[in-house]
Amino acid sequence: MSALTDLTLAEARAGLDKREYSAVELTRAHIAAVEAARPLNAVVAETFDRALAGAAASDQRLGAGEAGLLEGVPLGIKDLFCTEGVRSQACSHILDGFKPTYESTVTRKLWAAGALMIGKTNMDEFAMGSSNMTSHEGPAINPWRRSGDNRQLVPGGSSGGSAAAVAARLCLGATGTDTGGSIRQPAAFCGLVGLKPTYGRCSRWGIIAFASSLDQAGPLTRTVRDAALMLRAMAGHDAKDSTSVDTPVPDYAAALGQGVKGMRIGIPAEYRVDGMPDEIEALWRKGADWLKAAGAEPVEITLPHTKYALPTYYIVAPAEASSNLARYDGVRYGLRLKGEDLRDMYAKTRAAGFGQEVRRRVLIGTYVLSAGYYDAYYLQAQKVRSVIARDFKQAFESVDLVLTPTAPSAAFAIGEKMDDPIAMYLNDVFTVPASLAGLPAISVPAGLSADGLPLGLHLIGKPFDEETVLRAAETLEEAAAFRAKPAWLEDGGAP
Amino acid sequence: MSGVVEGRTGPWEMVIGLEIHAQVTSKAKLFSGAATAFGAEPNTQVSLVDAAMPGMLPVINGYCVEQAVRTGLALGAEIKLFSVFDRKNYFYPDLPAGYQISQFSQPVVGHGTVVIDLKDGSTREIGITRLHMEMDAGKSVHDLRADATHVDLNRSGVALMEIVSEPDIRSPEEAGAYVRKLRSILRYVGTCDGNMEEGSLRCDVNISMRRPGEAYGTRAEIKNVNSVRYMMKAIEYEAERQVEILEDGGSVALETRLFDARTSTTRAMRSKEEAHDYRYFPDPDLLPLELDAAWVESLRAGLPELPDAKKARFIEQFGLSPYDAGVLVAEQDSAAFFEAVAAGHDGKLAANWVTGDLFGALKKAGLGIGQSPVSVDRLGGLIERIQDNTISGRIAKEVFEIMFESGRDADTVIAEKGLKQVTDVGAIEAVVDQVIADNPDKTAEFRGGKDKLMGWFVGQVMKASKVKANPQMANQVLAKKLKG
Numbered sequence: 014m015s016a017l018t019d020l021t022l023a024e025a026r027a028g029l030d031k032r033e034y035s036a037v038e039l040t041r042a043h044i045a046a047v048e049a050a051r052p053l054n055a056v057v058a059e060t061f062d063r064a065l066a067g068a069a070a071s072d073q074r075l076g077a078g079e080a081g082l083l084e085g086v087p088l089g090i091k092d093l094f095c096t097e098g099v100r101s102q103a104c105s106h107i108l109d110g111f112k113p114t115y116e117s118t119v120t121r122k123l124w125a126a127g128a129l130m131i132g133k134t135n136m137d138e139f140a141m142g143s144s145n146m147t148s149h150e151g152p153a154i155n156p157w158r159r160s161g162d163n164r165q166l167v168p169g170g171s172s173g174g175s176a177a178a179v180a181a182r183l184c185l186g187a188t189g190t191d192t193g194g195s196i197r198q199p200a201a202f203c204g205l206v207g208l209k210p211t212y213g214r215c216s217r218w219g220i221i222a223f224a225s226s227l228d229q230a231g232p233l234t235r236t237v238r239d240a241a242l243m244l245r246a247m248a249g250h251d252a253k254d255s256t257s258v259d260t261p262v263p264d265y266a267a268a269l270g271q272g273v274k275g276m277r278i279g280i281p282a283e284y285r286v287d288g289m290p291d292e293i294e295a296l297w298r299k300g301a302d303w304l305k306a307a308g309a310e311p312v313e314i315t316l317p318h319t320k321y322a323l324p325t326y327y328i329v330a331p332a333e334a335s336s337n338l339a340r341y342d343g344v345r346y347g348l349r350l351k352g353e354d355l356r357d358m359y360a361k362t363r364a365a366g367f368g369q370e371v372r373r374r375v376l377i378g379t380y381v382l383s384a385g386y387y388d389a390y391y392l393q394a395q396k397v398r399s400v401i402a403r404d405f406k407q408a409f410e411s412v413d414l415v416l417t418p419t420a421p422s423a424a425f426a427i428g429e430k431m432d433d434p435i436a437m438y439l440n441d442v443f444t445v446p447a448s449l450a451g452l453p454a455i456s457v458p459a460g461l462s463a464d465g466l467p468l469g470l471h472l473i474g475k476p477f478d479e480e481t482v483l484r485a486a487e488t489l490e491e492a493a494a495f496r497a498k499p500a501w502l503e504d505g506g507a508p
Numbered sequence: 509m510s511g512v513v514e515g516r517t518g519p520w521e522m523v524i525g526l527e528i529h530a531q532v533t534s535k536a537k538l539f540s541g542a543a544t545a546f547g548a549e550p551n552t553q554v555s556l557v558d559a560a561m562p563g564m565l566p567v568i569n570g571y572c573v574e575q576a577v578r579t580g581l582a583l584g585a586e587i588k589l590f591s592v593f594d595r596k597n598y599f600y601p602d603l604p605a606g607y608q609i610s611q612f613s614q615p616v617v618g619h620g621t622v623v624i625d626l627k628d629g630s631t632r633e634i635g636i637t638r639l640h641m642e643m644d645a646g647k648s649v650h651d652l653r654a655d656a657t658h659v660d661l662n663r664s665g666v667a668l669m670e671i672v673s674e675p676d677i678r679s680p681e682e683a684g685a686y687v688r689k690l691r692s693i694l695r696y697v698g699t700c701d702g703n704m705e706e707g708s709l710r711c712d713v714n715i716s717m718r719r720p721g722e723a724y725g726t727r728a729e730i731k732n733v734n735s736v737r738y739m740m741k742a743i744e745y746e747a748e749r750q751v752e753i754l755e756d757g758g759s760v761a762l763e764t765r766l767f768d769a770r771t772s773t774t775r776a777m778r779s780k781e782e783a784h785d786y787r788y789f790p791d792p793d794l795l796p797l798e799l800d801a802a803w804v805e806s807l808r809a810g811l812p813e814l815p816d817a818k819k820a821r822f823i824e825q826f827g828l829s830p831y832d833a834g835v836l837v838a839e840q841d842s843a844a845f846f847e848a849v850a851a852g853h854d855g856k857l858a859a860n861w862v863t864g865d866l867f868g869a870l871k872k873a874g875l876g877i878g879q880s881p882v883s884v885d886r887l888g889g890l891i892e893r894i895q896d897n898t899i900s901g902r903i904a905k906e907v908f909e910i911m912f913e914s915g916r917d918a919d920t921v922i923a924e925k926g927l928k929q930v931t932d933v934g935a936i937e938a939v940v941d942q943v944i945a946d947n948p949d950k951t952a953e954f955r956g957g958k959d960k961l962m963g964w965f966v967g968q969v970m971k972a973s974k975v976k977a978n979p980q981m982a983n984q985v986l987a988k989k990l991k992g
Contacts, residue, residue: 111562113563222562256794
């Protein structure tokens with residue numbers, strides 16, 4: 014870690030403006046960090062030459078006074094984003110060698126704002142997972158360690174590589190995507206801020222689809238302000254995505270610093286789940302107290318259908334995935350295995366190309382959409398989904414935000430929970446409801462577990478009210494004064 | 509073939525429903541901006557969306573929606589202000605995404621009606637169940653290499669309207685009349701060019717047989733009928749095939765069959781075991797389609813006069829027979845041509861000339877009405893000369909032929925060829941006198957009471973005048989002189 018890599022994105026951006034260092038120097042510092050951190054397996058494709066060329070151009074624009082919002086800022090990009098000429102494989106074997114001829118809308122907007130891509134980050138295959146263990150590239154490693162325990166931990170998932178990279182100071186921020194918690198849970202596991210915007214806030218064009226009605230891009234950063242800056246660059250209407258919403262993108266950073274005075278914060282009773290560790294519950298209470306101390310009013314609310322969220326999610330998401338992943342058939346791009354006939358080619362290619370978790374979800378999704386099961390599963394899930402969204406709508410008639418923990422536990426070790434998909438799915442229990450309702454939500458690092466791992470608090474807001482979410486997140490951030498650093502940095506980079 | 513097959517055990521009635529796939533006339537595809545021109549080099553009209561590249565999203569083409577709604581309005585059908593696009597999931601190399609975007613449970617157009625015109629001038633109503641929008645698949649080419657299939661994605665994503673009829677059709681003739689009428693309506697509103705050879709209009713036939721008045725039997729679906737004639741042949745073959753099975757005590761299989769134009773037979777294409785479960789569900793990449801009622805009304809107001817209304821008006825305004833009116837309105841251009849010719853002339857005469865000599869000559873020359881060598885004005889000019897007795901109807905046919913070949917106007921042809929009708933009484937009297945003088949026997953017979961010979965005398969006079977004598981005058985003069 015150097016002084017340059019430990020800057021926040023906002024600090025680095027200010028330093029570039031003052032010409033305290035050049036974008037090339039800032040990029041070189043991060044390249045060195047990425048090279049040193051290869052054992053973390055957070056970055057699956059390094060794009061140093063491109064980053065350096067971009068940095069030189071950024072320096073020119075900085076000199077000419079034409080700098081963009083994220084000028085000269087090195088970012089990690091989740092492998093789910095299609096990036097022109099650079100591998101974009103969703104960390105799946107089936108997309109072997111796939112280099113798009115096009116650039117996703119979100120990354121195109123980031124580059125237009127002056128940001129630089131330092132590499133593509135590791136992730137669960139097709140964003141299906143909460144541990145990064147399902148990646149075809151092998152798992153990314155969480156830079157944190159339990160105190161007195163050297164076992165390698167998962168960074169969470171699916172945006173695990175992005176979270177590990179930002180936590181290990183390999184980049185100033187990273188893009189993630191969140192379908193049921195894939196930004197927020199890894200952010201919590203790695204001591205970061207992770208923001209899932211309102212569904213429709215960021216274009217999905219050029220992001221490899223997992224579950225179309227849930228997928229949403231967002232930033233992983235070390236501070237709330239950094240998240241506000243990145244979101245401003247990423248968000249906006251896109252005519253190429255029919256589900257993106259045409260509403261102005263505010264200056265999110267400008268909303269910060271206003272505090273939470275007078276806000277009503279809903280504390281949903283239903284999120285006190287069985288078996289939730291005391292330290293999580295205690296942190297949750299602490300979060301409510303912090304907001305209260307800052308002038309907000311915590312209010313007990315009820316979101317009565319919360320318990321149906323997880324089963325609903327695990328019908329809707331696999332159903333859409335089973336259809337979205339049908340295009341990976343070996344015909345036009347990616348992996349193809351020879352077969353005796355067409356069917357055999359499909360079967361061999363998809364069996365070899367998809368990992369176990371992806372195959373499981375494709376099978377579940379195919380099942381719930383099948384004739385005779387559609388009504389009982391998919392249709393019913395859609396009805397429950399609208400009921401869950403209604404719960405939130407009603408709650409938001411009396412509160413401005415909902416506060417919950419981000420995940421029911423801290424990061425777990427590689428190997429734990431691996432043989433029990435249900436235990437793994439339970440990681441998403443607090444993040445999935447906001448996904449189903451399409452609401453903006455953020456995870457903020459709020460404290461450490463007894464064994465020294467970061468824990469996150471989770472704020473859910475009204476549709477397109479990311480500003481209020483960010484304002485309250487900043488209040489939590491200030492109150493929590495989270496300063497702990499991952500073992501990776503404390504140890505000076507030893508894995 | 510009528511709609512009833514006389515079996516050994518009694519009569520069987522055909523029950524037919526048609527699914528028409530009509531390609532929307534649009535320069536761009538349904539969910540991408542790629543071009544749609546027919547006959548382009550393979551894979552040159554393919555966008556990233558059409559090839560289902562990772563991360564690509566469909567965006568609905570508003571023009572195609574407008575065309576579908578206008579078609580629905582032209583079919584007198586209910587326009588659904590809320591409809592949904594679904595995914596129909598199946599694996600095939602020419603379906604890049606592994607699903608076709610279609611409308612399954614909530615189509616954009618509901619129930620409507622098509623009035624078909626039958627040969628005897630009568631009409632029948634055929635119900636339309638629905639019209640929905642969907643994207644076309646690509647094309648698999650199996651015969652370029654023995655060990656590989658080639659895929660052309662030019663058609664992938666092209667906008668189609670699937671128009672489903674009720675099982676109201678009862679004979680091959682009715683099926684033919686239905687397709688022709690539907691095609692006529694589509695062309696009137698300009699939403700589909702109706703070209704079956706190029707595949708812009710495709711037809712799947714559902715057919716079953718039943719004892720008249722009894723419940724429907726099991727149907728077979730026939731694909732690959734790419735002309736009205738083939739469709740009628742396919743129905744005829746399939747009806748006989750099913751009757752044979754039924755009379756032998758067997759049962760018809762619910763299956764998809766392929767028409768073979770070479771042998772005019774059908775053969776099973778997909779067996780039941782291979783039946784797909786398409787796992788339809790609403791496409792989460794597309795929002796439901798919500799239409800504004802006022803917008804729909806503005807489209808309704810902008811529709812042209814449709815074939816049925818035009819036909820009724822032609823019957824009323826020009827005194828045409830339902831059959832002639834039906835023939836004239838089948839194509840908008842023909843109807844317009846006729847109407848222009850009829851303006852200021854006798855409507856019936858105009859209809860006879862347009863549907864008779866003109867259509868015949870055009871067909872023989874392989875020309876469309878738009879390429880007619882005889883313009884509206886010139887055909888009108890010819891009809892004027894008939895109406896003012898300058899030439900007889902018979903001479904007019906000769907004049908028309910020359911006009912068609914030379915492109916000259918009627919008066920020029922009449923003058924050049926000296927075909928002007930003789931209306932000089934003295935000249936006709938001279939011819940009549942000559943004919944009477946030359947045929948004393950026949951004259952005696954006529955005067956002896958054989959009135960029927962009048963026709964023969966007229967013929968002789970016309971012949972002697974080289975058909976130029978005005979027939980009415982020839983009659984009058986003959987009657988006077990023979991009886992005198």
